[in-house]
Amino acid sequence: MSSLCQLENFEYSCCRDYESKYKHVGQPYIRKDAIEKVTGQATYTFDMELPGMLHAKTLHSPYARARIVSIDTSKARALYGVKACLCGEDANTKVGLYMQDKMVFASGETRYQGEVVAAVAATTEAIAERAISLIEVEYEVLEPVLNVDQALEAKTLVHPDINTIEHIRGVFFPQPDSNIASLNTSRRGDPDKAFEDADLVVENEFSLPAVAHVPLETHVAIVEADPYTDKIRIWSSAQSPFALRQMMAAAFDVKESDIEVHIPYVGGGFGGKAGIHLEPLVALLSREAGGVPVKLRMTREQEFNYMPTRAGMRGRIKSGVTKDGRIKATKIVYDWDSGAYADYGVNVGKTAVYGGLGPYDIENASIVSNTIYTNKVFSTAYRGFGHLETLWTVERQTDILSQKLGIDPYEFRMMNMLKPGSKTISQEVITESSGSPCDCLSAVVKEIGWTGRKTQEEREREWKTGKVRGKGFAMIQKAPAMPANTATSVIMQMVGDGHVNIMMGAVDYGQGALTALAQIAAQELDIPFEMVKMIPQTNTETNPYDWNTVASKLTFMAGNAVIQASRRMVAQMKEIAGQALRCSPDVLAHADGYIYKKHTPEMRIAYKDMALGYAYPDGMGIGGPLISHGVCMADGLTNLDPKTGKGLPALAWTFGAHAVEIELDVETGNIDVLKVASAFDIGQVINERMVYSQVVGGVMQGIGSAILEGYKFSDDNVLLNPSFTDNKIPTMKDMPFEVVPIYIENPQLNGPYGARGIAEHTMISVPSAIGNALYEATGINFYRLPLTPENVMLGILSGKKDCR
Amino acid sequence: MTVAELKNDGKACAMDxxxxxxxxELRVVIDLVVNGERVIEEIEPNMLLLHFLRDRLKLFGAKEACGEGECGACTVLMNGYAVTSCLVLAVEANGAEILTVEGLSKGNELSILQQEFVFQDALQCGFCTPGMLMSARGLLDNNPNPTDEEIHEAMAGNLCRCTGYLQIFNAVKRAAEREREEREE
Structure with missing residues (x-):
């Protein structure tokens, strides 16, 4: 215990001054899982070994599109130690999150370079790898669909069966005889007519490449598929145990209750582990091997090349503005290069039609979003999906509009921002309870010391010094992207010593949810934070349901569920205490681990004396073990109208803004991020230390997307950079010199203590802010990410003011 | 069925x-010290130090996140210096002194460095944390007064996708200060 005790007195050097009005909510407690993680004790799926476990390896297609002429696995099967070997013809299982478009193994045709063609399970990883090298595949190479332009021509269909693919109807809209997995639209007013009244119409095209999530723990799963019954037990590095259960049941056509999912600690996810990935393949291997557990772990190269990415995107935007700075009309077409399968990609496309306009009140606007199949590695959800990408388009365009109008970009944004009473493109009315994007922008602009744009003379003078600086900012808005009937739940039980144990169905894969929820429980029950124990490992057998651990919805939804469970537990204790103290529960209150009579506080009973049932002095018992539950249903949401996109998609908007100052080396094109100020209207800070960590971590991922990361493909769509050498993510050397988080607390009335989600948001719009700052520094507008030294130098050397 | 019978069976005969x-045939014996304890094991010569620690000694702290020496998650100290154990053969560690994350705390007390990782919130998912701690330990053992740049340099080989590094930097810097204070006392 001594090591735990020492942790109570420490100096925390990151914190800004933040005073919470609550005893537990808002306090910077250390995270619940910290000690296990600094001692090497935390067990991840990657670390797990089960009795009799086999190791699997996979064989991948070297071609983006090819017909599989033949597969010969006889040599692999003959290798000593090989227990199972499967390929396309052995498995007829289709999987898919929103669209059932993916086979477990490529069957007949491969659709991307990296797709799994065959797999082996053997007694050791080395034997499995050797067996893979012995499989002989003959391919007939076919012409791949290289990009969205080719895909839209529809000369070749990535999925010739697109007209019959099972999908969620009314939400996703695959287009017949095309490569469009879903076409979603939204419309408010009449933008075509409104362009006629505009003083200035500006059209631009922006784009960004696919990027990888890069969880440090690659995808890994262990599956035990009972050959005698339908039962399948899964241990997986996955974000969403219950969604996984449901999709496994659908894929194998068995009952959901036959699927058991266990989630140990998860080494990062960022959306990439939200769906169903390795589990069906490993289940098939396990069944083939007689039902013993089989483990499959992706290598880093496979993680880049086989596991899904964030989709590349092209946004074409047309804006009409008046001379005095009002945006009259906006039309946007987003084309998502979603790769070979739809996975989460169609939901990203759908999100773009309600989240892809920026936090602006534009009376005439339309968005068309095409999620497009190509012969590339497929895409999925990635932190703040549909927002970082669309806001690269919108917030660069907003900056360019203000340049052309000669209006300060801060003033221009403030003029057009959503305010109480204004409407989003899905025609949701913004209220005080929605939070304030204006407060966020004002705060970061002040923090960064924005005094207006530089003149061209100032830029030229600075250029001669070899280093030029620029400040820029950009807005953020995001609501959880979720079905209208999303639900979560928690179970709370009291232990004999007065501790409470809380089980939830969601997963804490580093974001700190366990700690935040424990603080809410401690606040509600009024017991020490240390007396709330969160059960860290989730499994579908004992833990209550949660839809998905995604979308920055956990603190909001599970927080509300914890409040409900806590209040129900207090009510139970008041019932029992009322009997014991011979009074009505109405005259009782709770504080500091006791139920007491409001008028005579010395008449009280400790929680722990009721935890397992209360015993009178003569031994007679009443009550019973204290156990309660809480649920949260996303109330008030609706599906969107297929044509207009009208509806209520947003449980809670979190608005925010980043402002950055950068320094560009004019001879190398290298960008140093000097300072980032980030403000978010999060309603209420639950844990200051962890909010700050989210801000710093998200900003850094945003910097990665801005200046470093991106998939590069060859002329025949072979991925050229599936390693950290060629596909760099930020290191400690890329750290901004200063990150200033600013918490705006306009409470959301239905949030826990007024809180909104803050996780994905911190990454969104970092590229936009850096792009805007790069214009300030150079006078050059960049339209494509990433802003690598190479791309920036090519832009500078081209001598153009617009680098498209 | 006996082995002899199996060998006569056509199918088994074809087994590779x-x-x-x-x-x-190629097995060798290595003799080394891991976290202060002597270890003698017979291993295959192509076994990596990382796999020796994890699979043989069941020390699961060091992680494999790239297997190519690019991410630092498998970092351990070998004779006092940080190495990526996925690029070191176990036979190279013969006679060496190895320290892993499991050897950092003293009894049931977290070391100052571990405490600072906790205090500064220098971890989220925790998968890179053992490697981060060992790179930091290697730095502070060889350079107890590192400058900010020296911390950046020493830690730049360890990738983290969650934290954005700032809290890790703060933890290393603060641990250096506290270790200095402790030495002076």
Missing amino acids: TAHISSAR
Whole structure:
């Protein structure tokens, strides 16, 4: 215990001054899982070994599109130690999150370079790898669909069966005889007519490449598929145990209750582990091997090349503005290069039609979003999906509009921002309870010391010094992207010593949810934070349901569920205490681990004396073990109208803004991020230390997307950079010199203590802010990410003011 | 069925077993110190130090996140210096002194460095944390007064996708200060 005790007195050097009005909510407690993680004790799926476990390896297609002429696995099967070997013809299982478009193994045709063609399970990883090298595949190479332009021509269909693919109807809209997995639209007013009244119409095209999530723990799963019954037990590095259960049941056509999912600690996810990935393949291997557990772990190269990415995107935007700075009309077409399968990609496309306009009140606007199949590695959800990408388009365009109008970009944004009473493109009315994007922008602009744009003379003078600086900012808005009937739940039980144990169905894969929820429980029950124990490992057998651990919805939804469970537990204790103290529960209150009579506080009973049932002095018992539950249903949401996109998609908007100052080396094109100020209207800070960590971590991922990361493909769509050498993510050397988080607390009335989600948001719009700052520094507008030294130098050397 | 009978069976005859015998013939014995304890084990010569620690000694703290020496998650100290154990053969560690994350705390007390990782919130998912701690330990053992740049340099080989590094930097810097204070006392 001594090591735990020492942790109570420490100096925390990151914190800004933040005073919470609550005893537990808002306090910077250390995270619940910290000690296990600094001692090497935390067990991840990657670390797990089960009795009799086999190791699997996979064989991948070297071609983006090819017909599989033949597969010969006889040599692999003959290798000593090989227990199972499967390929396309052995498995007829289709999987898919929103669209059932993916086979477990490529069957007949491969659709991307990296797709799994065959797999082996053997007694050791080395034997499995050797067996893979012995499989002989003959391919007939076919012409791949290289990009969205080719895909839209529809000369070749990535999925010739697109007209019959099972999908969620009314939400996703695959287009017949095309490569469009879903076409979603939204419309408010009449933008075509409104362009006629505009003083200035500006059209631009922006784009960004696919990027990888890069969880440090690659995808890994262990599956035990009972050959005698339908039962399948899964241990997986996955974000969403219950969604996984449901999709496994659908894929194998068995009952959901036959699927058991266990989630140990998860080494990062960022959306990439939200769906169903390795589990069906490993289940098939396990069944083939007689039902013993089989483990499959992706290598880093496979993680880049086989596991899904964030989709590349092209946004074409047309804006009409008046001379005095009002945006009259906006039309946007987003084309998502979603790769070979739809996975989460169609939901990203759908999100773009309600989240892809920026936090602006534009009376005439339309968005068309095409999620497009190509012969590339497929895409999925990635932190703040549909927002970082669309806001690269919108917030660069907003900056360019203000340049052309000669209006300060801060003033221009403030003029057009959503305010109480204004409407989003899905025609949701913004209220005080929605939070304030204006407060966020004002705060970061002040923090960064924005005094207006530089003149061209100032830029030229600075250029001669070899280093030029620029400040820029950009807005953020995001609501959880979720079905209208999303639900979560928690179970709370009291232990004999007065501790409470809380089980939830969601997963804490580093974001700190366990700690935040424990603080809410401690606040509600009024017991020490240390007396709330969160059960860290989730499994579908004992833990209550949660839809998905995604979308920055956990603190909001599970927080509300914890409040409900806590209040129900207090009510139970008041019932029992009322009997014991011979009074009505109405005259009782709770504080500091006791139920007491409001008028005579010395008449009280400790929680722990009721935890397992209360015993009178003569031994007679009443009550019973204290156990309660809480649920949260996303109330008030609706599906969107297929044509207009009208509806209520947003449980809670979190608005925010980043402002950055950068320094560009004019001879190398290298960008140093000097300072980032980030403000978010999060309603209420639950844990200051962890909010700050989210801000710093998200900003850094945003910097990665801005200046470093991106998939590069060859002329025949072979991925050229599936390693950290060629596909760099930020290191400690890329750290901004200063990150200033600013918490705006306009409470959301239905949030826990007024809180909104803050996780994905911190990454969104970092590229936009850096792009805007790069214009300030150079006078050059960049339209494509990433802003690598190479791309920036090519832009500078081209001598153009617009680098498209 | 006996082995002799199996060997006469056409199917079993076709079984490819060459890899089993060749691996066994080449085994070597290594003798080293891991976290202060002597370890003597017979291993295959192509075994990596990382796999030796994890698979043989069941020390699961060091992680494999790239297997190519690019991410630092498998970092341990070998004779006092940080190495990526996925690029070191176990036979190279013969006679060496190895320290892993499991050897950092003293009894049931977290070391100052571990405490600072906790205090500064220098971890989220925790998968890179053992490697981060060992790179930091290697730095502070060889350079107890590092400058900010020296911390950046020493830690730049360890990738983290969650934290954005700032809290890790703060933790290393603060641990250096506290270790200095402790030495002076």
